[in-house]
Amino acid sequence: MKYSLFRFIDVIEAFAIYLICFSTNLIFIYVQTLDLGDSYILESFLESIIEYQLVINIFLTFIMIVFHYQFLNRKKTEISCRILVGDTMVNVVIRYILNSLTILVFSFLLSLLLNFYLELNVTSNLYLVFIFIIYILISAGKVEKE
């Protein structure tokens, strides 16, 4: 993460948001595998939430858009300064994409531990990874200087 725009706190924030999204998705899938016995009350309550599982997951991924948006807005001055001292916009963008992907991959790998613990399919979170990659690529187009 040399010359990265990401500070430690930014990495933690992004990491936490990814993990919340991955864990929520896994818990939704796990709850469906549970045998709730005769408890119809619990079953119908969980059903009313699981019914909207996909919508809730996508809504939660929206928080990552907020992260990218605020991050790039805060970093505009820093990007200008870097370009002043000899960096290029292309390099900044490439580093931003690579750093974002690294954080995504690490959080995905960490979420796999939960996958194994709950004995769920390892591909469960892949669609979210795909969505997050799209967010990263779109936000890369918004890397601008002041």
Place this chain on the structure above:
Amino acid sequence: MRILRFFILRIFLKRPILVLGMITLLFLANYLSFTTVRSVISTFQGYGEMENLNQEGTIIANLDPDSEADFNEINIVDTQKVYEYLNNNYTYALRVDGFVTSLPNEHKMEVPFNYIDEEAYKINQLKLSQGDHLNFNYKFNKDDIPILVGAGLATTYPVGSNIEITDPVTQQLVNLKVQGVLKKNTQSSNFYAPNSKNYHNFSIFLPINEEFIQNAGLDLHVNGLMDLVLLDSTKEEAMNLRENIKENLGLEFNFFNQQENFDFFEDYYLNSLIIICTITLILTIIIVGLAIWNNLVSVRLMIRDFTINLLVGLSYSKLKAIFYSYFGILFSIILVILSVITTYNRYGSWLRNDSTFATYGIFGLISMDWMALLIVLFIDVIIAFAIVELTIKKIKSIPISVGVLQ
């Protein structure tokens, strides 16, 4: 008002993604609390109905879930013997719901026939909007059978009108006479699924007496035993009936007295509700945590705008009022969206012609929904308080000079 408009249009909406992010999170928190509150209200309603039934001396029958039941082996002569034994030795309440039949009506709904005996009728205390209560001393095949109709059938079949129809359980042509109309949204819950409701807006309640039961088919006989309630009875007497049913029908029934039912339901309801509330609390805390993060991020980006306004005379208390108004507007939008979704779901039952879930209500919402919305509004006030107070604390911690320079 002008300052609020200025803040919303020139500061908050300048970064619409942050506003959308906040609406998304608050909507998730509201949807979750709404679902939970409605589930809890519905469960308590079901519990209330169960308490009406579960009085001293009542024993409720329940098919043993562990037994192997072979319904093909049962014939009408055997069930008639069981009911003869019941009539001679017990006082019982019998109610069998949901024999769906086609009866022309303006909403083209299928009509469930619910059969109820006098004792069950006394316990259930159905409320009427028009007409008189049922009487049970009619002669089967001679007199018209008095019935109650749901509110949705009242226009097609008003009080005093007659319906000639093949009864679904006796398979005989009967004359029904509408004696009363049920109140809108008359409902009943299942003992074991108290949060699930059946609405009787398109149902017909048909009174049954001993003569009717003897003429009825196997379906009514067998289904009637499933939720049979023995009144003024003892466990020993119930065990005699258990033996009789086992001998005649080969079915194993459990009979639970008042205390056993209370113990089971208290345990079942309480545990389920505790789990539901815990899940909701944890999820709400996570979502509100994200919403606070979202708002602090907004402050980071908008601090220059805030501090410039503070510099030119805006007080912190006025800024707080602006934030409360802003969240008031956001929560109002979210509550409207939530109401529209709920109305759409309720209206879906009318579109699907699902007579057991079709309900009447103001803007399509029934009292339970309004009550849940009111409680969600109260939860929203708490969430808004937490977010706004933390935000103001954050803004106060940034010196005006630093903020302006940003």
